[in-house]
Amino acid sequence: MGALALAEAGRRPLLLSKGQGATHWTGGTIDVWGDTEGNDLREVLRSLPASQPDHTYARVGVEGLEAAIDRFRALVEAANYPYVGSLERNTLLPTAIGALRPAAFFPVTMAAGDVRQADEMLIAGFHELRDFYPPLAADNLQAQGVAARGVYLTLPPIKRSLEFTTRTFAFLFDDPGFREQIGEQLRKERGSATRIGLPAVLGLKDPVGAMRDLERITGAQIFEIPTLPPSIPGMRLFQIFRNAIAHVGGRLQVGSEVLRGIGEDGRLTTVYSEAAAREQEHRANYFLLATGGIAGGGIRTDHTGRVWETALGLPLRAPQSRAEWFEPRFLAEHGHPIYRAGIATDDGLRPLDAHDHRVYDNVVVAGSLLTGSDPIPERCYSGLALATGWHAGQLLRIED
Amino acid sequence: MTTNIPHHDHIELSIEHSLDHCIKCNICSSACPVSAVTDRFPGPKYVGPQAQRFRHEQQPSPDESVDYCSGCRVCNQVCPTGVRIAELNARARGKIIEDRGLPLRNALIARSGLMGQLGCGPHAPLANFAFKNSAFRWSLEQIMGIARAAPLPTYSTYSFRSWFKRQSQNSEPRPKATKQVAYFHGCATNYYEPHVGQAAIAVLERNGYEVLLPEQNCCGLPLLSNGAFPAAQRYHTSNVEKMLPYVKRGIPIVGTSTSCTLTLKEEAPEILGLHSPEVRLIAENTFDIFEFLRLLYERGELNTDFKPVDRTLPYHPPCQLRAHRVGRPALDILELVPGLHLNESTADCCGIAGTYGYKIEKYQIGMDVGAPLFDFVRSSGSDLAVCDSETCRWQITHGTGVPTQHPIEILAAAYGV
Numbered sequence: 176m177g178a179l180a181l182a183e184a185g186r187r188p189l190l191l192s193k194g195q196g197a198t199h200w201t202g203g204t205i206d207v208w209g210d211t212e213g214n215d216l217r218e219v220l221r222s223l224p225a226s227q228p229d230h231t232y233a234r235v236g237v238e239g240l241e242a243a244i245d246r247f248r249a250l251v252e253a254a255n256y257p258y259v260g261s262l263e264r265n266t267l268l269p270t271a272i273g274a275l276r277p278a279a280f281f282p283v284t285m286a287a288g289d290v291r292q293a294d295e296m297l298i299a300g301f302h303e304l305r306d307f308y309p310p311l312a313a314d315n316l317q318a319q320g321v322a323a324r325g326v327y328l329t330l331p332p333i334k335r336s337l338e339f340t341t342r343t344f345a346f347l348f349d350d351p352g353f354r355e356q357i358g359e360q361l362r363k364e365r366g367s368a369t370r371i372g373l374p375a376v377l378g379l380k381d382p383v384g385a386m387r388d389l390e391r392i393t394g395a396q397i398f399e400i401p402t403l404p405p406s407i408p409g410m411r412l413f414q415i416f417r418n419a420i421a422h423v424g425g426r427l428q429v430g431s432e433v434l435r436g437i438g439e440d441g442r443l444t445t446v447y448s449e450a451a452a453r454e455q456e457h458r459a460n461y462f463l464l465a466t467g468g469i470a471g472g473g474i475r476t477d478h479t480g481r482v483w484e485t486a487l488g489l490p491l492r493a494p495q496s497r498a499e500w501f502e503p504r505f506l507a508e509h510g511h512p513i514y515r516a517g518i519a520t521d522d523g524l525r526p527l528d529a530h531d532h533r534v535y536d537n538v539v540v541a542g543s544l545l546t547g548s549d550p551i552p553e554r555c556y557s558g559l560a561l562a563t564g565w566h567a568g569q570l571l572r573i574e575d
Numbered sequence: 576m577t578t579n580i581p582h583h584d585h586i587e588l589s590i591e592h593s594l595d596h597c598i599k600c601n602i603c604s605s606a607c608p609v610s611a612v613t614d615r616f617p618g619p620k621y622v623g624p625q626a627q628r629f630r631h632e633q634q635p636s637p638d639e640s641v642d643y644c645s646g647c648r649v650c651n652q653v654c655p656t657g658v659r660i661a662e663l664n665a666r667a668r669g670k671i672i673e674d675r676g677l678p679l680r681n682a683l684i685a686r687s688g689l690m691g692q693l694g695c696g697p698h699a700p701l702a703n704f705a706f707k708n709s710a711f712r713w714s715l716e717q718i719m720g721i722a723r724a725a726p727l728p729t730y731s732t733y734s735f736r737s738w739f740k741r742q743s744q745n746s747e748p749r750p751k752a753t754k755q756v757a758y759f760h761g762c763a764t765n766y767y768e769p770h771v772g773q774a775a776i777a778v779l780e781r782n783g784y785e786v787l788l789p790e791q792n793c794c795g796l797p798l799l800s801n802g803a804f805p806a807a808q809r810y811h812t813s814n815v816e817k818m819l820p821y822v823k824r825g826i827p828i829v830g831t832s833t834s835c836t837l838t839l840k841e842e843a844p845e846i847l848g849l850h851s852p853e854v855r856l857i858a859e860n861t862f863d864i865f866e867f868l869r870l871l872y873e874r875g876e877l878n879t880d881f882k883p884v885d886r887t888l889p890y891h892p893p894c895q896l897r898a899h900r901v902g903r904p905a906l907d908i909l910e911l912v913p914g915l916h917l918n919e920s921t922a923d924c925c926g927i928a929g930t931y932g933y934k935i936e937k938y939q940i941g942m943d944v945g946a947p948l949f950d951f952v953r954s955s956g957s958d959l960a961v962c963d964s965e966t967c968r969w970q971i972t973h974g975t976g977v978p979t980q981h982p983i984e985i986l987a988a989a990y991g992v
Binding site for chain 2: 199453
């Protein structure tokens with residue numbers, strides 16, 4: 176989002192990344208906050224500073240979040256992959272094991288999975304696709320009062336016989352002939368169900384078209400259920416972002432981890448990325464750092480209790496000793512302190528040191544590298560990523 | 576695994592650590608262009624970090640499908656945790672070859688210098704006739720397993736080195752340049768495409784460089800990718816000896832074959848575990864030509880006196896260039912040429928992967944891998960495509976019928992030479 180904002184402003188950003196991660200791991204939903212009570216998320220976020228004054232969302236505000244979501248939705252809409260949903264309340268969508276997961280926005284291909292609708296579901300999958308068990312998902316949904324039944328489909332004769340990943344299936348669903356064959360099977364299996372859930376593998380080229388084809392053949396609503404990574408919805412987002420950023424003059428360099436940076440007089444001047452035989456030098460006027468938190472690789476820890484930021488060595492807010500990293504209970508309600516470790520910033524998302532002095536004037540920080548939130552128990556990973564990324568990009572585009 | 580690996584060897588460390596670093600997220604498997612099109616290769620995760628659990632020096636190799644890895648390194652690029660999967664695969668293949676020996680076909684096609692000498696020179700028309708003759712290609716396929724449809728390059732009637740020697744004897748002595756580079760031409764420029772080397776020299780001279788031509792041999796990459804490590808090591812050691820005097824005098828090595836420059840920089844040292852100061856010195860002072868030109872540009876030293884070239888061309892950054900991890904230097908420089916616009920392909924690989932696509936059992940895989948790129952080039956409607964790597968250029972032309980040039984030829988044209 177940050178690179179997109181800068182590319183659209185004509186800043187010709189270069190996006191350096193160690194690899195592919197965030198997009199390919201996400202289920203594709205926009206998780207703003209893990210509220211399951213039906214509360215208005217804007218109200219929840221507005222009241223957040225009362226209990227957590229330093230929460231990351233406070234840096235961007237509800238307006239910042241809404242602006243980011245508007246831009247994101249326009250982006251995916253233009254790529255024929257529209258998102259639906261609302262900040263008024265979360266929708267509960269089924270997971271691959273039949274748990275209920277709150278999400279504010281989600282691809283239109285997941286919309287019919289809303290478990291608050293009463294319609295009976297058929298959950299269908301393939302033996303060949305591991306980690307997606309329709310009977311298990313259906314049983315768990317049934318136990319939670321959602322009318323659901325699970326079936327396995329038979330793969331029509333295809334060229335592949337050995338290795339099946341989510342991508343193998345996405346390629347298959349890109350083929351209209353394959354959709355016809357699967358659609359026919361689903362029509363026969365449908366019974367009294369009026370909606371059918373499939374693993375989120377309905378193609379990389381035109382998932383909405385695939386959904387419509389299956390709906391036409393079966394006469395039922397079709398919805399996708401996120402799978403384990405690599406996530407096809409995430410890969411669609413990667414393609415959409417890559418194409419959009421490149422289209423407006425940005426450059427992506429995947430496989431180039433930033434190892435260090437140097438600066439003078441409170442400004443970062445140069446970063447160095449890993450490359451064959453020697454580091455590659457990159458000079459720029461402004462830098463946006465979004466390397467992720469502990470899970471994403473932007474923060475590392477070791478057995479001595481050391482916690483450090485990997486790209487620029489910026490100061491972190493983190494528990495002082497290793498004994499303070501974890502709560503006694505693994506599933507502690509508010510998560511573990513170490514996962515809140517991150518960079519503290521001023522209102523302009525510029526990094527601060529332990530004495531609240533700005534480290535660099537021309538660096539802004541976005542995403543889960545920021546301290547102040549623990550996106551996993553709070554279920555705000557993608558909401559924060561969009562909001563802070565877009566906001567950081569806006570802050571830099573108004574510089575100069 | 577291979578013995579005598581020093582402790583600071585990245586790949587050996589990566590092999591040791593990969594079981595910890597690999598989080599089994601399968602991003603590599605979802606990016607691999609080979610497993611996308613064939614069951615013969617189950618994907619980088621399985622044959623790399625996964626199979627590594629079962630590899631032991633004293634044990635037979637647990638997974639022969641590693642031979643279907645094309646070495647394109649897309650897996651390395653996308654891995655979020657930095658596992659060097661392609662190198663794990665290369666070493667695993669090396670172990671299989673060490674145990675069983677190199678098949679004759681692979682021993683032959685991996686010696687690109689020898690193959691080049693065979694047909695380059697005044698007798699080139701004869702060699703080209705033979706290699707274009709369908710009966711000859713059929714027998715070559717039957718006897719040797721070299722796919723009859725695969726795009727063997729056209730031999731040049733003269734070698735680049737012979738041209739260089741002639742023109743330095745014949746031409747007027749040039750005003751002494753203060754700056755020098757040593758040019759690594761590689762086998763393709765020497766035996767098949769001397770025009771690429773001629774363009775490189777013209778461009779470097781336009782920028783005030785005297786181009787020196789060190790003695791050199793094949794970089795050894797085809798041997799490396801066929802698992803013939805001892806021979807590859809001899810080639811590399813020989814190149815290091817030949818080029819060391821230049822580097823020691825502060826003269827950088829610049830190459831137009833992006834796979835050769837990658838081999839000098841990283842492939843040979845890392846896959847073979849060579850880490851002597853001499854090997855490192857060569858690695859650190861070798862540059863792909865556009866990487867070098869971009870450095871000149873960044874220092875404000877590039878001659879940007881370009882004539883307009885009003886063209887929009889499809890450009891494919893080859894896997895070997897991407898493995899340098901230096902971005903898209905050819906795009907960075909060529910976008911300075913007025914009127915010229917390059918459309919970058921997002922296709923992962925052209926499918927040829929050096930010698931991979933020449934093998935009868937892999938030819939169709941290579942063509943299937945290249946299909947998205949061929950579509951991209953064809954749908955551009957252009958009568959010319961651009962790519963930094965020679966075998967990829969031949970494959971693109973083979974897959975599309977569109978002639979393909981090295982970006983240095985485009986740049987030379989922009990200088991009006």
